[in-house]
Amino acid sequence: MGTGCSQDDLWGKLICTNFKVSFVSHEVLDRQVFQYRNRLLGDHDVPLACVEQLVTVNEAKGKQKVLLSNRKLKFSPTELVLYCKDLRVLRFRFDEAGPESSRKVCLAIAHYAQPTDPRLLFGFEYVGKLYRPPAGEHGGRLQTPLFICPSDWDREVKRTGATEWRVCSVNEGYAVSPSLPEHFVVPASLADQDLKQLSCSFVGQRLPLWCWNHLNGSALVRTAGIRDVAEQRKLEQRVCNAITKSHPKRSSAHKVHLDRSLPSIRDVRASFVRLRQLCAIGPYQESEDKWLSSVESTGWLDNVRAFLQQSVEVVYMLEGKHVSVILQEEEDRDLSCVISCLVQLMLDPHFRSLVGFQSLVQKEWVMGGHRFLDRCNHLKRSEGEESPMFLLFLDCVWQLMRQHPAAFEFTEIYLAVLCDSMWIPVFSTFLFNCPRQWAEYSQDFTQSGQQGEDRAVRFPPVWDWSQQFSLRDQTLFNSPMYVGKGVAARVQNGGVRTFRRAKPKIYSSMVRGTASMQNGVLGAHATLPRRNSLVLRLLSGSETPAQPDSPDSASQCFVRDWLSRPADPHGLLLPELLPSHLQLWRFYFLRWVSEARIARGGPITALHRLSLLVDEIETLQARLRQYGGTSTPPGLPPGSPDPGLTHRMPSEQSKMYFKTGPLAGPPQQPEYLSSSFPFSPVGNLSRPSTLGTPLSKLLSGAGL
Template sequence: MLSSGAKAAKPSFVSYISPEEIQIKEPIEKEVNPHLLPGELLLCEASTVYKYIQEDGSNRGTYGKLVCTNFKIAFLDDDSASDDNESQFKNKIIGENDITLQCVDQIYGVYDEKKKLLTGQLRKYPEKLIIYCKDLRVFNFCLRYTKEEEVKRIVSGIIHHSQTPKLLKRLFLFSYASAAPNNSDGRNQTVMFDTLEDWRAELERTKGNVQYKVVTTNEGYRVSEKLPLYFVVPICVSEESILKYEGRGIPIWCWSCHNGAALLKMSAFPKEQDDSTSQMQKAFLDGIYKTISKPPYELLKTDDLSSSLPSLQDIQTAYTRFKQLFLIDNSTDFWATDVKWFSLLESTNWLEIIRRVLKKAIEVVECLERQHTNVLLIEESAADLCCVISSLVQVMMDSYSRTKSGFQSLIQKEWVIGGHGFLDRCNHLHNSDKEEAPVFLLLLDCVWQLVQQYPAAFEFTETYLTVLSDSLYVPIFSTFFFNSQHQKDTNTTGESLKTQSGPFRFLTVWDWSVQFDPKAQAFLNNPLYAEKPKPDKSQRKTARFKHQRQLSCPLTQTKSSPKRGFFREETDHLIKNILGKRIGKFINSSDEPPNSFREFYDSWHSKPVDYHGLLLPRIDGPEIRVWAQRYLRWIPEVQLHGGGTIATAAKILDLMEEVQSLQRQSVKPALPTSTWKDLEDEDDLVKRDDEFVDLSSDMLKCIY
């Protein structure tokens, strides 16, 4: 002990070795080998690789082995083989430290503390490797203590197999399907829309078979390789016209409203044509328009989305800026951007694009619902923004699309069979960055806005949407890996693709049992979903259900905010929860909708919510929010420990299981799930802010 007057001596110990060097003395007790899927091959590996923990700048982490296969990059340590601390929401295909090759976004090397983008052949190999993922994870690996030969092999292998252009049949999708051909095709209750019967059933379900017909003109793809084998057109369209114009200029049916109005889409004719061809095409279109317009109402409403919505390049640019806010290397970078985070967020324009897309979908809904007018969406290929708007309209107007199987069927119809170019837009082959655009992710973000505003209206959860966005980069499912049905069909036929144990067949992402066990799948289903009550027998013969929210007398027009942009000085409750600081609040955009739109919009929002009728999102500035679960889940600094929606969902599931058990023991159900909303006033439920998503270190595993 020191005497009362003595001064404490200053510490004299100085450490000349890093934390990594201290920990390297700890021997690795057992050899850890990667778990390989059918068709997966180990390509290269490196031992004594140090993986950093991103929580702070203390260089804390763990040693292990870094491997690269034809499917993934994986980091293996002593904990990799242990079943301790198993999360409730574990993915059976992708582990916590696994990165599929398609999920790799960019790779950086660190040379003398300077970061450099790695591409192609390297003259010098880095001391550290940083991998940025498309699901917004960031991995930091130290290679200082790895053998030089192993560093060369692993770095070169990772760059080559994840970044260089490749042939379609080199994707792991084909290796897996060849090695495991007899897996379930995952149809379940999802309608795949690859048969004539599927389309006829959809026409019958929506009562669209009065004015529309399924055509088989494209069997054998004799009309166009971009069109599906079967699709629906107005009865007035002849097969000769479809053949003559190779599918361009032909209105293709998407969906029919309860009042008979229909939503259609059309790929535009090429802009540069000689005069005679242009005149002939114009006369053809005029005839089509007059035939499918509905007197005495307005003529057919046409909307060229290429001019009324942001371009794909603008969408890609906005998302590229937006995602940089969430690709955080370390705590220092996080706190450096935290001060100006909201000004940076606004400058990306991503939230404004979401608002514009939702506004456009509501405009289409107004035409269908209020004006009883057919709407024809036009786009160059009718397979990008047409898919976004048509899907959103159906989610808003058709409660079936808000069920899990209905939403999956919708994606099959509008996106997979509809010919969205997933291969190009996701850049799975790394052939052209110019074609890349997060169009499907834009749809999921827009749907998330609806889910967080009206959770009881959806059978699925935001976790379902997050998992679906991650599944874009898992190359064992064919759902998101082809540009068209033709491309898929031509790559699954032929003698070279036949296997000894059965026919060559891809999995679909809709077979959730491939990725999750039953307990984990429960997180995809909303236990508070307000199920549609079954009508009494006496009511079944009555007229079709109409939405409660019809247009009433015009309301006073809402004044727009004089300030342009999304943010102002006041504190927003949601964002305060996210970042724990007094920061800006979303405000109304000065881009005021047209009067008729505002009347329709305000009138609907003035009435009680019908969870099985028309559903309109709130699109004024404060209502368009950041999808916290997807974008912020990997940043420890923004997490609140010990709570959040995942923990809440787990508690709710436990309670629902107990309630169902009580129901089985009781003559009358104690709390039917279809009437849960009676426990609380609907308006209060709608107005209540969502709880902040907690994905703390315990919960991060819930989303892999």
């Protein structure tokens, strides 16, 4: 931590509320033309739920201390360092503040940043007194199904053509399983009484949960482990028989044991801690060779590759082998959420639209019972339960998006904003461990209100983006490469649209020879075998040759065949998984690192140019519709130019954030653009010399 002063230092007040830490600058900052703002947070605000660790420092005494809510502060801090869960590191100095003021603000932050009960989270205060569902500006909230009622599940069953599956309400009132939703989809051959009997044998009473259906009749199902080892084989056979009956060809289901083939939640957390140390805490390495090797050594990209590889193998079973797949995990609340979503993203273009993606997360993560409260560690109870599984999933989505940009309606800005929303303890999406916990806390909170007081709990889902952003700012979520293609609906005229091959393929164990290298250079058409692939095992002699029906080698042929042809952005999508194909998500992990920021550079420059092009096309289309196909606008002589050619009708909202202006020359790139846009802060609180002024009052009447 530095102590020197800089011309970039900001002077102001550091304030703590029960929601956030706010730095209010005394200086008048140049906001320029850029007006992208979060309605809940200011430029220098940090939600308390986003605070990972507080470190107080007294340089004169050479002391530093990690501050907890139940610890006393025995020295007057001269500096406060906030390590945030979104990878920010904020430093505040109290050179001009009194010792009592600096101690109070540090203790206040430690107290409110570490609540012990969910009801102490700001979300309950927000929904109880402040939040009212918006009347008009809903920002997609009303379009995204929440899968709380049976009709949402029924529409999804019909959309995918799952004729042998039904919506059941056996868990109504959470009578069967505490972590499953009240309504979900099961094989039509299983009666409610059968489900009640089967539930007792599964971990957490979590019955098999239908996820998705392929056009060929294959189903994707997730399930928890079986508790009774003695009855395991009998129960598995019963469940598999029910899933087999739902397949039009009565094909046997293929089971995937995710706990055996994927990194654990602790492995994922350990790799993230190493990556966070590299990107946010340690000094930024400008040397590319050291940087790449350091990123590789964290193991984060290995985990990303493992989850994508497992998803590809499941896709092969559904698309290539035409068999149903059962994803089995001990509790069915972490690994299965990631894999089931990635598989559906690769197979179903509907989930690559903005509303479709939101419905996918709502269905598989929120209603699927992912432990957001524990995995985000909102209550600071146990670091052993904390794990960035949702961030890992978003990173996998970004890898797909980077390789197939035209297939996704949303941008990486949307993914980053969605991830950041986990640390705003207001949205029901990320506040609870399961739907039942949400229902119980909502009911208890409502009943605790005084008689006659409006205490109805209306937790907004994160999909109500109007809570955070204006409609204008929400256009940054829209990808210009996707606009104009229309919604990628899978159901057209009663049929389900999917990726189809030109002719049937038979995938055998015959694999292409390995790439030859001369002087360390690959041939023109050579490809390197993936890590731990069958090809490498055959070369090393560590494994016996593959059998004719080996799913590993056949899946490689399936992928190779798909990669040999042009990809359909509205069909099947598969990722390339060589080390050179997977990259660090620099936009998310390095957006707060000033040394890594590229002024007027980075991917945003391409998005800016494409957005202008799309906006101009939309403007021309609007004018054509306005004039009804006439060659000259009414009231103008034939051949006269249209003075308002580049202006859209007022009633038509542009889908692009960046818009074209009058035709006065080529558009200029805004000066505020950078590789971290729109997260470039006004001023820089990550520098080691941000100064604070004395605080005359702090949280008047609030007890610590």
